[in-house]
Amino acid sequence: MTLLEVVDLVKYFPIRKGIFGRIVGYVKAVDGVSFKVGENETFALVGESGSGKTTTAKCILGLFKPTSGKILFMGKNILELKGEDVKWYRKHVQAVFQNPFLSLNPRMKVEDIVAEPLKVHRKDLSKEEIREMVYEILDKVGLTRALAKRYPYDLSGGQAQRVAIARAIALKPKLIVLDEPTSALDVSVQAQILNLLIDLKEELKLSYLMISHDLSVVRYISDWVAVMYLGKIVELARTEELFEKPLHPYTQALLSAVPEPDPKIMKSKKRIVLPGEPPSAINPPPGCRLHPRCPYVMDTCRKKEPPLVEYEKDHWVACWLYHKR
């Protein structure tokens, strides 16, 4: 069952100049992105800085208003929700961000942070009931009651991220948007948080939309992966399929650049180095956006934008190399 469907999402940011704020151009952060997140599935959006992955997530969370496109959650277009329906949506879609120390209010105790969503959305509960629930939730994310009275500055990075996760699951949501949830953590702590996320997903039947630049983490946690480059999805497949058989030259380059703690693999790895850096999203190259850096560039690539097509079952790619004539 599809829980979330994003259809042709576009988000342009205007660039204003002069005293009258004349619009002189647009940053095309997200330019026609479509994907589906199934129930109890983890869907990962990966890409480098500027690929539009976080902008996509923020549109889904309602933090940005999309320029065009549709976002359907349980069949309802969230851009048209009003009143109680907005509350309903927010209750079911929660978020965990990269830096817990920025996303937790420094002046609130852990128990109050976790209780806040309950106070807003569960007016039927008494104070005591809320407190009991908070302890239960803290227990679920592996935090002791002793931590409940502490302030965020008194926590380690891993503990603080657990609090952020506790707050996110407090309302028993259906979908959690995870924006680089372990990027700020040490590896040993990262492993704990990833395991916790996997356990919670099974226990609470959650779906995750994971935003990450770390392909190793994505392979560990997700069921589906979409690779983004300059505001577009270039490849979308089941995780195993994408890692075992990457089709798009960009995906191949990205995978070949991931360092691993195994000197044998690192020596045998065939590295595909893309020259230069991603161009600006203000004036993306015409045709395929990768063509100025692509080792397999053909004439068509410079002129026409490749559509995202299903090359094999459940494996989509936007590249002229795989265009069946």
Add this chain to the structure above:
Amino acid sequence: MMSVTKPLVVENLTIHYYTLEGIVKAVRNVSFSVERGESVCLVGESGSGKSTIGLAIVGALPANARIISGKILVSGVNVLELDQKELEKIRGKEVSIIFQDPAASFNPLFTIGQILSDVIKHKLGIDDKEKLKKKALEALRIVGLPDPERVYNSYPHELSGGMLQRAAIAVAVSTNPKILVADEPTTMLDVTLQAQILDLLQDLRKKLGLALVFITHNLGVAATICDRILVIYAGSTVEFGPVDEVLLNPLHPYTRKLIECVPRSSVRVGRLKYIPGSLPDLRKLPPGCVFEPRCEEALEICKMKPPELVEVKPGHFVACHKYPNKR
């Protein structure tokens, strides 16, 4: 007598930070050396003391740091005994450093060209404007910047992260140092740019014969770039040896655990292992091995006395009571 002095020798280095909350024993008894053209990685998690060692090598420790014991020999000279004036002569010419955030290491009010010329002028004593510019452009070209003339005239904010890190490397190597300390230089970059910068550092190391001290928390990056690897935990060395040895046959329980923690992109791993507990308080260290409270293989002796670093195989050292000193 040694015929050739090693570019860098660190001996029994111990550094404490004096804070209002007590004395933080950040680095304890760390020793290693780096040969010409060799790269040694200091690998550890946050709070392991790896960056403190890097700063000590260039003589740039914060004011509340005290060097309790040890030596840092840069081309045979102990930099810990030098005053600021003498240090100035060593910095740049003998040893340079690059940091994680290149944007923070450039003064935003000057162009890359101005900064670079300034460094070359002071360190190499070149006064002629023409020559200065030529030398600066050459440095920018060496680090693979596509349009050196444009970069020369750019302000830091006009360059992307990857280009700026290249420019920082250009500044660092423009004065022909023998040692380059790189403190997490690719942590803020995307993987494809990270790969480019690592390639560049490898290339420079070979071309210029640089001794590279590479500080990172990422074992994958370490596997890519270093010859020897020093794993550091809570301020002390747990394992030191050739990179293949340490990563493929890790001896110390901490090293083993650390490797198992890392998710892989090339294989789907089962459930990830993790290290229970957290770093010890560096103000109140346990009397025995610092890793003992988190170690699953701890013995009785581990609680009582800190292990010594012993050479288990040629060139492969480990500090763990499981590997007793055979002497």
